[in-house]
Each structure stands twice: as structure tokens, then as C-alpha cells.
Amino acid sequence: MRVRLRNYGYYADLLGGPLVELEIPADTLGDLLAAVRSRFGVDLEARRNLRLIVGDRVLHTFPAQLRLEDGVEVAVVPVVAGGSGAKGRGWATRRTGGRVSR
């Protein structure tokens, strides 16, 4: 089956241009990621600074068994919000307490 990769930002350089068509042997995300690895030498699963958009669904993790439809467009998008393994803020349950120290 065929999948169109729409690559944004740096990923257009890494993955052969802004729009690339790939032929993959089966219909899962795992197959697509393997095809990208094989053709471009890029392991998307190992990268921390991207998200995939499959149709209208944003993927934060990349489940190998996720089924893809023939002709689907998969966007490879750099992330805008990061966080160095940030701790929980607990904002919803803990308002800012205390007064300015004197």
C-alpha cells in the first residue's frame, strides 16, 4: 500500500523533501516506520522532537500495530512544547498559596 509522508521543518531535509510517497508491504504504523528507517536511515521512534498526525489524529506515541488506510497522509511535525521530563504541577488541586515573604 501507499502512504504519503508530509514532512515539516527539519524533517523535510531528513526524509527526502516536504512530500514523499512510500510503498509499504503491510498496513500498520510499524511497517511505515520500518520503511522510513530502511529508505532514509532515520529512526522516528527514537526521536524525541516530533509528533505524527495520521489523518486528524495526533500521535504522541507510535503504536506499531496501528492500522493505516491505503493512501493515507502522515504528517511528521516537530514539537512546539517540550519539557525536560518536567514534574507534575498539580495546579488543578493546589492553588498558589502563601503570601510574599517579608
Place this chain on the structure above:
Amino acid sequence: MAGVSYQGTILWVDLSKGTVEGRSFPDALQRDYLGGRALAARLLYDLVPPGADPLGPENVIVVATGPITGTLAPASGRFTVAAVSPKTGLVGHANSGGHFGPEMKLAGFDALVITGCSPEPVYLYLEDGRAQLLPAGHLWGQGLLRTWELLEERHGPDVRYLGIGPAGENQVLVSAVMNDGWDAQARPGLGAVWGAKKLKCIAARGSGKVRVADPERFLEAVRDACGKIMADRTYPDFSRYGTSILVDIAQASGGLSTRNAQEGVFEHYEGISSRRLHAGYTVAKKACWCCPLHCKNYVEVRTGPHRMRGGGPEYETLVCLGSRVGLGDLEAILYANHLCNDLGLDTISAGTAISFLMEASQRDLIPDRLPWGDAAVVIDLLRKMAYREGLGELAGQGVARLARAIPGSEEFALEVKGLELPAFDVRTGKGFGLSEATANRGGDHLTALPNFELLGMSEQEGVRWFGNPYCVDPYTERGKVPMVVWHEYFAMLCDSAEICKYTTFATYALLPEDLARFVTLATGEERTAADLLHLAERAYNLERLLNIRRGMLPARDDRLPRRYTHHPLPRGPARGQVVHLETMLPEYYRAHGWDVRGVPLPATLRRLGLEREASEVLGLGLEGTGPPGNGPGEGAGGG
């Protein structure tokens, strides 16, 4: 006790009398308002009479640094310029990076308070504790690029500057105050306030020092913070492309504002993408003071009608002078941006005024033919706005005034409280929609910048931070309120300590705890994250009280244009999306401790120590009923 990292001096400038006077920076102000935007809110509240004309002598310009400005803390080159906005009539603050803020502090001043109006053009020169008002007749009328050259000829190549171009001189409401070549204190029309006061610019040179209370531990904190920033997953793209990477993300999510936000997907997107900018035109990367992110692009167009060399456009400019006006010619956009830097125009407001007129033309509401994507029209209108010529006369007053002048155009007027809405289409980020509807300075993304909802955080992270998984989904209104409110306070804290939001919000690499560590080690006064967020909440409420005192009715004015609430995006990943603001506002007001009309409740103002202001603005008579707060006399002092 005065904080060690402050210089301890606020310079008071009376332009009407031509006098300058250094006064001590009161400890209470340092403690309760820190610096930057919070300090400016306090000073504006205390000094500007409620009915003052923003373009009259009673308005006050505040230029303020923060407690970590001029230290080695990463991205600490930020500073604030504020006044009552002639555009909105409300609080008007802006914030930029570069090097002027640190230089002003090294010259010996934490803040400047500028009152009155000069009869003749002047500029203010600051050097090592001394201040002079000098004639600026030879600078008046000059573009900013020439102005900077003339200042360097007179004061040397290491002088840093902040000033206005012809747009500000002509009191055009979409004007900005510019610094260090191409950094902009933009949005609320502050350039016009400078122009009305005949203040062309401020030049600063400083050979002083900014001391910190605990140098060894401060350096350790700097190393930790730089490590966090550079290890962050967003660092590779932001350091390489700068904010232009957001053009790609907006297109991917269906929110690339196109033809005055009639659409969210731009057919010529490739022409304005980050990759095109970087590969074709970026000749160097530039960094603000002590910033490891170095996100700025220095660009060059070598040949052709749009030949230029200078500071490159940020995301907002690529959209507002690009896809929003239907323009996919990157060289024309770079030239238009360069022109705005020289004329002193805010690219968001100026671009949006043009896109508004182009849609009015499309709909035959005006006789002028203004085709989408016509570079010559865009460039011509920018010049006419700056010099108040022809159609530029009205366009330069901004979208709200244009909409009042063109019957039938209110539906597509992209403004809130009189301020043009920024580049991001909030139908693809509902938290942004809430924050831009309610921001104290009008339609503004930086008041909260809730990037948390945009394609980065997992649902688990949403639960861990804000107690719900929905806040990371940009297309839903659910779960957004706690996330937005936290960002509003954190943004206020960043703008008051004076650190760049792109090392904090965009990456979440630095959090309030990190800022508390810097402030504590710099000033020598123990501050916790909770202390500082409380301080930020107080300043946020003070801004709102200032607005209410100046006539804002939150229930009427906290809104979005109908384009975002009633017109679904027609295609792309966000097809069908609108913002249901009414589903978020009641919870948002409750979370702030405000009533159903969006007015702060007595208990909230008492908790924040704003009893006097509650009495003055709302007639609540809370004074003497709560714990001691910042009362009269602890504030700005004279003036």
C-alpha cells in the same frame, strides 16, 4: 532589604520640564512587584489619572528591567516598555529581548519613568549613572536604521538603543518601539505615545556591573538552566529555525491564518516555510543577551527589487505579512519586515489591518482594489500607514477603527479590545482562544502563551500538570481553564523577572521553581515559586483593575471576533472548528477568583493585598479588613 541584583535607582524624566532625577527604587516595590511588567502595572496604576488621554502629557512611559536582567542567567536580556495604550485605552505593555535592557541596567538604572511632553524632539542618553535629555531634531523624521547609525556616530559603536521611527513620530496606532535594530516592543501602539511626547529614542552605555548575592551558586544555577534548555526536545528545531518553525506546525494543524483567517491551510505554505527561510536566506544566527537558544535569523536577499540585509521575520510576521495577506513570496515578506523595522511598525497589527482591507475589497465593501497576495500593495500600504497617507491614514489606526468606518465588516475584524489578533488561528487551539479573549492588553497570545496544548504533551502529562487529559488536545475546550490560568501567572512572572518566554513556555525547560532559584540567588532574598506566582497573580489583577477603572467591562469586552466563534474552518485538519468561548468563560472567571462578570471578587483582592485598589475602582471599602498590603506611599512615590 534591597535586592543585591537591583541597581537601586529609578530614573524619573519630566519631558515637559526637561528634567531628570534619579530616585531610590523602594524596597517594597522590589519585594511586591519584582520588576518589568508587574512593576509597570503598579506604576501606571499609581501615576496615570483614570481619564488621562493616552496621547497626552498625563500618560506615563515605563521602561523596566527585572532582578535578573544583566546577569548571566540564560535569556535574561528581556525588558518591558509600558504605558496606557492609545489603541485600546487600557494597560499597554510590551516586552522584547536583544541587549538594550541589560545595557540600561549596566548604565545604572533599573527602570525609567517618563512623564509630560517635550515641546521639541529629544532623546535620552544614559551612561554610568548619568542621564541627559539631548536635542533630537536631526533624528526626527529619520528611519530607525539611519537613527541607529547616527547614534553610533555620536556615542560610539557599543551604544544600545530603543526608539521610534516615522510611524511612531506620526502617532500611528500600529506603531512599535524598536530596539537593537530589529527587536520590537510591539502591539499596544506604544510608538505613538513616544511620538506624542516627542521622545525619539533612548541610548544607553554602561560599564557598571550587576552583582548577585551568591555568585557561586548563581553560576551553578546558570549551568543547570542552560543544560535543561539545550537538552530539551524542542532545542534542535528552535535553535536552527527560530520561531519560523511554528509556520510548519500551524500549517500541519490547520491553523495557518490565511487570507484574514478565512482559511487555515495556505496553498503557498512551502514558500514561507521555515525550511525555505533557513535554506535560502538565513546568513547567520543571532542571540539575545546570554541566550543559548540563539533563535534569531539574520537574513539577506541579495538581488532583485526586495534586496535587503538585516533581522529576519519571526513566525508572527511570516504569517501576518504572508499567508494572512495571501502572500507566498518570501523575498517580499523579508523586505516588508525590513521596512517595518525601519519605519517602526508592528508587523502583526499592520499586517492584519492590510488583510482586513483586502477582505473588505474582496467583498466590495470599499472601492479600492487590493488583491490578495499582491506584494506591491502590501509594501505600499505599509509606507502609507507610517506616513498617514491615503488609505494608510485610517489603516494605521488599526482594525477596530477600520471596522467602525466600513459598514458590514465587523464580522471579519480580527481584534479584541481594539488590539489585532496575532497569527495563530485560535480555532485550532482553544486555550489560546480563551487567553486571547481575556488578555488584559487585548487580543494577545503572549499574555498566556499556552503552548501546552499544541502537539507536544501527552495526555499523561496533561493529567500530571493540570489534572485532566483534555488540556493537551488543541481542538477541545475541555480542561483548558486551569492550564490557561497557570500560564497567565507564569507569563507575568517571566515578564517581571525578565526572562524570555521561549526558554520557559515554548520548551517548559525552565519553570517557576527555576525562576525562584535565580531571583533568590540574585537578590539575596528567599523567594519560592509559590511566592512569585502569588506576586504574579496580584499584578495580573492590578492590570485588570486598571482596565476596569479605564472603562473596560469584562463581560462585554472579553470576547473573540465572530470569525473565530461562528465561522468554521472550511478545510484541512481543523475543518469545522470554531471556538465555543461561552463554555470556558464562567469556569475561567471562577478560577481567577472573579465574579460572573469577570470582575475580581472582594475576597480575591483582599488575599492579594489590593484593598486600596478595590476601594478606588470598585468602591468595595476593603481597607482595614484584611492583612497589610501594598498601600499608598509604598508605591511609586511622587511624580
